[in-house]
Amino acid sequence: VEDYIRNYEKLTVLGELAAGVAHEIRNPLTSIKGFFKLLTEEDSGGKDKKYQNVIMDELSRIEQIVNEFMALARPQAIHLKESINIVQLLKDTMILLNPEASLRNVDIDLQFDSDAAQIECEKNQIKQVFINVMKNAIEAMPEGGRLKIRGESIEGFYYRLTFEDNGTGIDEKRLEKLGTPFFTTKEKGIGLGLTISNKIITEHNGEFKMESELGIGTKVIIRLKK
Numbered sequence: 001v002e003d004y005i006r007n008y009e010k011l012t013v014l015g016e017l018a019a020g021v022a023h024e025i026r027n028p029l030t031s032i033k034g035f036f037k038l039l040t041e042e043d044s045g046g047k048d049k050k051y052q053n054v055i056m057d058e059l060s061r062i063e064q065i066v067n068e069f070m071a072l073a074r075p076q077a078i079h080l081k082e083s084i085n086i087v088q089l090l091k092d093t094m095i096l097l098n099p100e101a102s103l104r105n106v107d108i109d110l111q112f113d114s115d116a117a118q119i120e121c122e123k124n125q126i127k128q129v130f131i132n133v134m135k136n137a138i139e140a141m142p143e144g145g146r147l148k149i150r151g152e153s154i155e156g157f158y159y160r161l162t163f164e165d166n167g168t169g170i171d172e173k174r175l176e177k178l179g180t181p182f183f184t185t186k187e188k189g190i191g192l193g194l195t196i197s198n199k200i201i202t203e204h205n206g207e208f209k210m211e212s213e214l215g216i217g218t219k220v221i222i223r224l225k226k
């Protein structure tokens with residue numbers, strides 16, 4: 001019975017998500033149609049290039065929304081869990097984000113209590129979580145700042161990673177909405193990063209938590225079972 005309920009809940013969530021995706025895609029589609037129509041009209045007064053750029057941007061946005069949605073809606077039947085050192089995985093993943101961090105004057109400060117952080121997990125999924133979380137932190141510090149990443153073994157059973165930034169922070173009202181699909185405060189945000197991250201960590205029987213204070217910063221805490 002429990003399984004049945006869980007599957008049913010999953011379907012409901014997916015249905016809501018699908019409705020959200022349709023909604024999110026409608027805006028860029030309307031915009032593409034409008035600008036394409038302008039392009040096909042005889043005299044666009046030399047604005048062709050501008051219209052083409054808008055169309056291209058909106059197509060990229062649709063592509064991104066569909067990609068992120070597929071990552072979320074993908075059936076979880078394929079389990080490719082392997083024993084991974086997540087500290088090493090985090091260090092490898094950071095290489096991808098270092099250019100953006102230095103471009104934005106964000107210092108990344110790493111400290112791990114041990115390198116013995118073997119976790120049974122799906123490597124690419126956990127990597128996806130690290131990217132989402134670190135990207136959010138960097139984006140929350142437009143004037144630069146510091147991202148502190150800490151890793152520690154808890155009671156020998158868990159490995160806990162914390163990502164602490166001194167960026168904009170989030171007020172209490174918005175903090176409640178975090179993880180709701182498509183909730184974003186960014187002009188070009190999609191609002192699926194936290195939903196995906198939360199889902200992945202939960203599927204690994206772990207815990208994903210966020211604490212934040214407006215004007216002070218945000219802390220993401222990820223706990224994974226060893």
Ligand code: ADP
Nearest residue numbers: 136137140184185186189190191192193194218
């Ligand atoms: P997106 O990054 O596309 O907006 P996310 O799901 O990754 O979507 O994040 C949702 C929202 O949560 C962001 O728009 C932002 O308002 C808030 N948020 C997430 N991480 C942070 C952070 N480190 N600092 C401040 N706000 C954050």
Ligand code: MG
Nearest residue numbers: 132136193194
């Ligand atoms: Mg994000």
